[in-house]
Amino acid sequence: MKTSEYSSSKIHVASETASLKRLLIHSPDRGLGKVVPSKAQDWLFEDIVHLDTMRKSEYDYYVKLLLYFLDPEKIKGKLKKVDGDPTRSFYIPGTPGYFNSDRVIDIQQLLGEILEIENVRVKLTAAICGIEKCSYHTQEELHSFDPYELAKIFISGSYSDKRMLFAPLPNLIFMRDIGIVINDHILLNKPAKTARTRESILAQFVFFYHPMFAHIKHNILEIPDNDRHFLLPDDEKVSDHHKCTLEGGDVMMVSPNHLLIGCSERTSVYAAQQAMKLLFDKDILEKITLIKIPKKRDYMHIDTIFTQVKKNIWVLLSSLARVGDESRKKDVLHFFAPKENNQEFKILQFLKGHEQQPKEIENLEDLLADISRTDLHCEKDVKFIYSGNNEFPYGEREQWTDSCNLLAVKDGVVIGYDRNDKTLEAFKNEGFLIISAKDLIQKFENDELSPETLINTFITLPSAELSRARGGSHCMSMPILRE
Numbered sequence: 001m002k003t004s005e006y007s008s009s010k011i012h013v014a015s016e017t018a019s020l021k022r023l024l025i026h027s028p029d030r031g032l033g034k035v036v037p038s039k040a041q042d043w044l045f046e047d048i049v050h051l052d053t054m055r056k057s058e059y060d061y062y063v064k065l066l067l068y069f070l071d072p073e074k075i076k077g078k079l080k081k082v083d084g085d086p087t088r089s090f091y092i093p094g095t096p097g098y099f100n101s102d103r104v105i106d107i108q109q110l111l112g113e114i115l116e117i118e119n120v121r122v123k124l125t126a127a128i129c130g131i132e133k134c135s136y137h138t139q140e141e142l143h144s145f146d147p148y149e150l151a152k153i154f155i156s157g158s159y160s161d162k163r164m165l166f167a168p169l170p171n172l173i174f175m176r177d178i179g180i181v182i183n184d185h186i187l188l189n190k191p192a193k194t195a196r197t198r199e200s201i202l203a204q205f206v207f208f209y210h211p212m213f214a215h216i217k218h219n220i221l222e223i224p225d226n227d228r229h230f231l232l233p234d235d236e237k238v239s240d241h242h243k244c245t246l247e248g249g250d251v252m253m254v255s256p257n258h259l260l261i262g263c264s265e266r267t268s269v270y271a272a273q274q275a276m277k278l279l280f281d282k283d284i285l286e287k288i289t290l291i292k293i294p295k296k297r298d299y300m301h302i303d304t305i306f307t308q309v310k311k312n313i314w315v316l317l318s319s320l321a322r323v324g325d326e327s328r329k330k331d332v333l334h335f336f337a338p339k340e341n342n343q344e345f346k347i348l349q350f351l352k353g354h355e356q357q358p359k360e361i362e363n364l365e366d367l368l369a370d371i372s373r374t375d376l377h378c379e380k381d382v383k384f385i386y387s388g389n390n391e392f393p394y395g396e397r398e399q400w401t402d403s404c405n406l407l408a409v410k411d412g413v414v415i416g417y418d419r420n421d422k423t424l425e426a427f428k429n430e431g432f433l434i435i436s437a438k439d440l441i442q443k444f445e446n447d448e449l450s451p452e453t454l455i456n457t458f459i460t461l462p463s464a465e466l467s468r469a470r471g472g473s474h475c476m477s478m479p480i481l482r483e
């Protein structure tokens with residue numbers, strides 16, 4: 001793909017379920033295979049992963065599925081060849097066999113392309129060496145690499161000869177968190193965790209320097225830090241009133257005029273307010289709802305507790321929603337039931353021009369039903385599918401492995417993990433076809449099914465390794481164009 005071919009690229013997202021047309025992803029890179037047990041948690045993984053299994057038996061299916069839906073020419077008729085290649089060159093940017101799609105786009109490819117521009121390479125190398133505290137000689141050595149190899153080094157933290165230079169970025173596979181497209185604007189993140197700092201520098205350079213985003217350069221939004229934050233004592237810097245962090249998993253574009261922002265372990269109230277001010281001042285939206293959830297590793301972002309499946313269907317965790325079966329059973333099983341954490345839960349809705357009088361919404365279902373009816377003008381009944389089929393203790397168990405973190409490739413067709421049996425049962429009860437990625441891809445290849453005619457389907461992705469990284473298919477995608 002020539003960089004010039006990207007220049008007419010449209011960037012626009014105004015819903016969570018309209019047909020996906022273009023997105024950014026990142027295939028697990030060699031850095032993930034270098035995580036050691038003592039660092040796994042610091043680097044936000046629940047465990048170390050088996051890289052080969054994660055790629056060949058899990059993530060590669062995600063890529064093939066996305067290609068079938070978004071850019072079928074790149075895959076159709078080639079499945080046998082792709083699956084039979086032990087080097088996986090189809091999935092690796094910069095190699096001759098790479099699928100090179102302008103619709104399913106690996107950020108590593110874009111990084112390689114901007115590193116071909118001399119002054120960008122110099123600046124980015126200096127920036128990375130600065131935060132990673134590299135020596136002058138390392139900086140010089142880095143200049144000698146080919147742009148695509150340099151992109152790999154910046155992401156994986158290691159050279160191809162296996163020498164490690166700095167920490168890997170295992171969480172870059174969760175592309176959702178680096179930024180978010182809001183209509184035709186991009187809001188960049190401010191990561192809460194140091195393990196994700198380098199990711200946002202890479203993202204900043206890609207969005208500001210890649211020709212794909214040149215025509216919307218003035219639409220790239222960065223949240224301002226607290227004025228003179230550097231003068232705050234260290235212990236005050238971490239308080240929610242001063243801290244300025246925001247990650248894409250907490251930002252959801254549910255309709256052209258309405259944005260949801262989660263205030264969570266990762267997104268501070270201060271940053272959410274700054275984002276709101278920026279978006280209202282620039283007239284990008286008229287309604288923003290802040291959803292405050294407990295600051296807990298279990299629910300790091302709002303997209304871990306609910307996502308949209310269809311205009312009128314949502315999947316969510318009942319213990320944070322309206323009283324469901326799950327919470328009623330807690331009275332009986334109170335010894336084992338988790339502590340009630342609803343007190344920390346609050347929803348406030350703000351309208352432009354009336355920011356001082358937010359409306360409080362009592363529970364998640366009321367908010368989501370209102371989005372379906374009022375914002376999306378949906379006349380059908382609004383339905384809620386609960387994690388773990390709302391049966392104790394499966395709701396929490398399956399939420400932990402991303403039962404609520406689904407990616408809609410079109411209205412009613414979602415990708416999620418295969419391991420959440422009870423949640424899948426709940427989808428089945430709602431009339432959804434449950435089909436594995438492997439079977440579906442084969443049926444697409446044999447023309448038994450087609451992405452255009454598919455409706456109400458839950459496509460299951462193998463997830464034994466992926467779920468150890470604590471993110472699902474919603475987090476693994478950054479949509480940049482929906483229909």
Ligand SMILES: NC(=[NH2+])NCCC[C@H](N)C(=O)O
Nearest residue numbers: 044174249301469470471475
């Ligand atoms: N949008 C999301 N839910 N992202 C999940 C990110 C998971 C990643 N391991 C982290 O802790 O940062």
